Amino acid sequence: MAAATATATAGSTWALEMHIHADYTSERIMTPNIAISFVDESSGDEYELHLSKVTSAPWQLPMVGSEERFGAIVTGEAQAPADLSQPGACLVVFNHNLWSKIDRLYFAKLTAITKSQPQARAVSFLTNSWVAGGVKRIFFTGQPSLPDGTPPGLMEARQKELASLRGEDPNTEDEGPRSGADRIYAYDVYNDLGGAGQGDPNRHDDRPILGIQGPDAKLPYPRRLRTGRKIDTNGYEAHLAPGTTPWVPYDEKFFASKQDSFSVAPLYAIGAAASSVVSQLFGAKPDINQFASFSAVEDLFSRESAVPAAKQDIMNRIDDNPFDLGDEALRKAYKGFPDTVRQAVEEQLGSPSPVPTWFPLKFLFRNEKILRLLQGLLARWPMPQVLDQRKITWQSDEEVGRQAKAGCNPFTIQVADKTFLDDSKLGPEDFAGLLGGMTLQDAISQRTLFYQDYYTVLGEGIAPQVQKLLDKKDKAVGYQYSGRGVFFQCPETKALAIVVIQLCEPDTQHWQLYSPIRSRPEIWQLAKAVYSSLDSAVHQLISHWLKTHATMEPFAIATRRQLSAMHPVFQLMQPHFRYTLDINANARSTLINAGGIVESIFTAGPCCMEFSAKVYGATWKFREQGLPADLMARGVAKQDADELHVNADELLLKDYPYAEDGLLVWDAIVEYFDMYLRMYYSDDVGSDKHVKKDDELRSWYHEIQTKGHQDAKDVNGDCWIELKDISSLVQILATMAWIGSAHHAAVNFGQYAYSAYMPNKAAFISHAIPRETVDTEGRPTGPLAELLNDYEYHFLRTLSGPIRALKTMLLVKTLSNHAQDEEYLGGASTEWALDPMARRAKAQFDVSIAEAEHTMIRRNKDGKSRARCSPSGIPYTLLYPSTQTQAVTMRNMGMTGRGIPTSVSI
Template identity: 35%
Template sequence: MSTRVIVCTVRVVRESIFARLYRILCSLILAQSVHVWLVSEDMDPDTGEGKASAVSKLRLWWTKHEGPDSLVTMSFTVDQDFGKPAAVLLNSFYSTEFFLQSVTLHVMPDGFDVYFPCHTWVNHSRLYFGTPRVLFSNSPYLPNKTPTPIRKLRKSDLLAIRGDGSGHRLHGQRIYDYEVYNDLGNPDHSASLARPILGGSRHPYPRRCRTGRNPTETDAHSEKPAGRGSNAMYVPRDDMFSAIKKWEFLLLGLRSVGHNVFLNLEHLIRDDRSFLSAEQLRYLYDGRLGSRIHKAVAEWMVNHIIKRPTDGRPFLFPPPGVAKVHENAWDVDSEYGRQRLAGVNPLVIQRMESFPPISRLDPKDFGPPTSAITSDHLKPLLEGLSVLEALQQKRLYIVDYHDAFMPFINKINGKEITGKAIYAPRTIFYLRKNGPLIPIAIELCLPPTDAEEAKSRVFTADDPQWLWRLAKAHAATVDTGYHQLVSHWLHTHACVEPFVIATHRQLSTMHPVHMLLSPHFKDTMHINALARNSLINGGGKIESNFTPGRYCMEISSAVYKGWRFDEQALPKDLLKRGMAVEDTHRHGGFELTIENYPYAVDGLEVWAAIEQWVEDYVKLYYKNDRDVQEDEELKGWWEEVTKVGHGDHAGAEWWSEMKKVEDVIEVMTTLIWMASALHAAVNFGQYAYGGYMPNNPTMARLLIPEEGTQDYKDMLTNLEGFFFNTVSTQGTTTFAMAILEILASHMSEEEYLGDRKDPAHWSCDPRAIHAFNNFRGKLKEVGRAIERRNKDGSGDEADFRQGPAQLPYTLLHPSSPGPGLTFSGIPNSISI
């Protein structure tokens, strides 16, 4: 039988000269290599599976460099009737891993190419339990449309990465499995570091990736903490940061922590002391702390460690955006209101449809359910309207944290935790006739204790400015905690991880939906693992620097009880919160109640672009509802998400049935929104708004004294001092600033919405490439529209896009001008 040749070009990431020398020695002395063979779409009548080529050996030291990559060429001789290659299989016997970018097969003499977009780490075969790695081409197939000869291979590849729920996972493996959050505490170190397990009926929570570490000696159900370092916690190898990102992450952390180090060297910061004044606070970033010691050490660090250009202030905090133009803008009521619409937490505010607010908590445990805010409190501030008229004209709005925090107040304020004082607040806002949204009443609530009844104190904008400022600070502190624990961590990081795991376990890499979703999961599991190890763990950075302390994660669990996936869709979220009303005559079928609501206006344009892209793509492969119903992989994916990954909501009536094409479009649009735009909106503004501590304090330490008490009289003697004694200490402020600077920074490898690896080759389907290019074009239009709206704003207090702080809202601009603190850009994924 005649034969033909298939030329195989393997593209790997270029290795260092030392790694190449080691690989040469391993190849020559130990005969290490990679065994590679091809599998065709055509059936071998003897096996009933795809025809297989002979095994060829890939040696990675004989390479040709091309940019950051290295190319290795090899060839296969196959029978003339071998057919089109569908998969590349390989077994590596190298002792060290390598990163495989792609494989291109040039089929001779036909002259056509088959492209395999790999982007995967390849380790020794023993880490895969002896099963070969399977790499499919960029041809998308639904399961029942897959060429019959490779269907078994498709199934076996999925089985290989699911594991069996046992064993300690090792670095380099690619096993995806589920576990509850049983690794946040460290009871073996101290009883005070024991934390409840999140996940289950008592503390419902999304599931995380299973690591299989040993249980603690104190509690057999809890997992021992991992060590320190970016590789300490198991993450499937392909979901880990790249070497470049690890280095940038390290440098960013070094710079941010360096702020604290040098501030202490300058004797400006004492962890447990309050700031004396706003002037002292400004020393952190305005350049006045630069002594010769600081400058000399900073210069040495830049020249010998960072080794890259800086802004000349490598260890000074950057000026926070909210205080950059007008440093006192944070204290203006219209700016406080604007930030509920365009700040870092713009998705909590609700339109009031009735008055007064009423709690759903048990009054026996938490006091009277009806708010203490009355019409008499509000009426003088409603420009002549009655409360009923203001409701009817859609002018009253509320941020209500009463029920979320009330069950935890006595624990946080109790004797076991010192130096923290918190209320359960409600803040009512009024949309004035000339435009600005302003806070007009704040209720600060305390539950009953053994010694006292429940208390509710009401403050209004007519109170003395200093008293009103204290009330706003307490409300802002709770908002800051809720933002970090719920809006940011829970609603994006934690809730998306089960989808990442299920996608790898249930959807083949050749599945069109896997191809659609894969860019939106980049680095998510690694950043979540790092968070569990040092950020949200017991005694970690969040507990140490936010008022709820050890109850931080329990609060997020309590909120998760009411979480609904369908309500994460932006249009449904806006309707639920009353920030939009149905209007069939308008585009989208609804109307915003606050027309210039930056998060909603920009977000709806981004949402529409994502939705159109998903619809165009999904309908290429699901021609009708029957195609959806016959997709066994999609069915398994959805069952695993709803019954395991989010198993504490299993059986909820609000889950989609996933039986129609429209169901697929809605779910995928919502998921991509959560992983990209929603996370961008709540993450990348953290330093701009939270970097100036009085604007978003992370800590409250004193309750507001009752009038007539000695504490009240003492407060009146030094109002500014009492304010700074109430909010974060010097140490908490600088530590929080360092954390927020890291979290709000883009990395150089960031892939933004509309970008993806192999933009022209990620799919061999030209229709998919065309639809994706249309999506990219639409996102550019969205970016230009945002720029126009910011440019055309009035610039006064009625301008929600800039406001008194003169900080244009760009968090939902699809692109970023570069890495760092840009306050702009929507990454594809939750990557930091």
């Protein structure tokens, strides 16, 4: 692009308006020094604008903690030369003051309107981006353009911008650690999960690299964003320096209010320090590592019930607000802890910073980590839905089945067929008296028998490794069962109940079969709890992390690298990648890393991520990630249904809230995407607008398959959807949008409701289920006798202890929160698309998604649905697109259990 000459004749007067902020600091934006130039869409010439009559008005942002934050709405006027035909882009430079904390600005909106033309022209530039100080950025207008339709003056700029984002610009340094304003997107394997001794097999914190990058690599995995940190001789990435956060480009980073709500998560789960505190809070016998009874677990959720005196004494020092625990109240509570407890806490987290005694008392307590720990330990927790007014319901066989359809992991239930019976070696005698009078053959042929498979991969690939660690007395792992659960759907009521559980003991082929008929009631209850722990692990590691977070990251990277901001697909899909790279980077450094929170609460411990990698390599297919294809692959919808459209009456598993409500959302997405894409593409094979002639689109999809998800098995072309026409593109994009929005909402925002109460979804198994051993007179002996003599204690002793239970509660509470600045399907406030045609399509989608929500609300009032409305049912709200039926408040801390964010953002 060439700069226009200074002698250009004055032409139109343009009024400019910018909405900008720097929400990472409380410093106010006054009148920023911003240089703007127009780029002529025909010639590519640059025309520098000299702003006059500049004004700046405050613009209130979401609060960060208790601090108010403000942006600015800046307006001004400028003369453009007469030979400017039409601005196709603008160049922006923020000249920041070195003495100011503001070193970058977020441009939420930038518009220009002519004032001196007979008929005013308005140009809106698509921004939604950070501009770092001293860096020239280009923003194109909001008019979408396929590559071949790019105005001639913008073609070079379009290609140059993409090359820069790929790190191919000669002026861009692609070597060394990324930092600050770098805007480079590249791929890397998961070589950043190990501890300080990664690569050293003798170190406890060594973890295998996930992602095949050499002949010896055996763990396929999606790729992540490359950070450029140094790689050692073993292929591991250098550790983050203490106190630093993972790098991601500014445009991927959380806004400050979002960062504030997420950053407390790792502080909440400091188990080593918490162990001594927990000993003061919960009744336990004979040691502090186990709950004594169900009531001891329930005491976590209510101040009204009887609680141990030590906990009650501490709670009495706390103000009445259950979440907004002020520093002063926490300081007083901490002062009441026994000296030994405070010593244990401070050994892990440091002492409160000493200050002169004449300071006001509230300034004496300055250790933020201790404050956060206390907030987590002492806050009154909301009653989880699974326990609320249904104290014993969670133990029922039907409730286990109901959660398989409408809990937080409704993605694994499959129809049972002859192949399943052959693999499981289950026969008619195993189901005698369990099928409501039906024979096993009838149940199979009438498709009323369903199952979950938590043996394949887990039993053969992970349990033996966990057992080896357990044999070495490694306390980081537990007793890793694997197995299957079989469910029967009552033909009359459509209720689903678990009827048979097969559990394989670790590192053996010894199977135990449990059922409500052949097992003692106490053993059956314990078998269900152990089986539910398998479901808990699969939920978090597979259905959640792998199938949403890890799966979406390569899509987000490829979109930045291969699709211009001018591209209609970029503008359509960008909302579905919001915050994903940042949340994943944070997760790799605090949640799924060696010794991280996930390893510390699940039975598999250090083998957790290896489990997810083996499942990815064995089962993941992109074409099965969209809802209709997924339902058909699991056999719970008719096999001859359309991969784009499955009707609720084609579901074989009845009263299935996740599928029923999900299909409403899926259909709305498909209808919207189809309408949108037909504005820009044609199915006429001779047209320049055919999808196969779009070089950027083809490069994007090719890169996803060959770089981002290069380890995915594609046998006989069954992994990927072929890109051949508009309908196939709709399916591809709808699948990605579904994963990032509705699938993630269904898997994530119900976690507190079902997993906060540990006995319902324990993450950890500490001991084996007792064998049913008796003496010569038929009296129970050994562990079985102990279980029968003190059922609640030994039941709970088998599962997570207080420390792991608390850490699990803190984790799922954090993950279940909606942020202040969340953007929801059908209600996004950010202007991701500016084309009037696109806006009309989006408005129609908003109407469709609102109608879908009204239908869901009606369904939740339908007394015929046992999954939603029976005495044991819970209204299924996880796929309500909005939170209008329960707003985000300080009291619920964002745990509304409803609302579909556009992206994987927590």
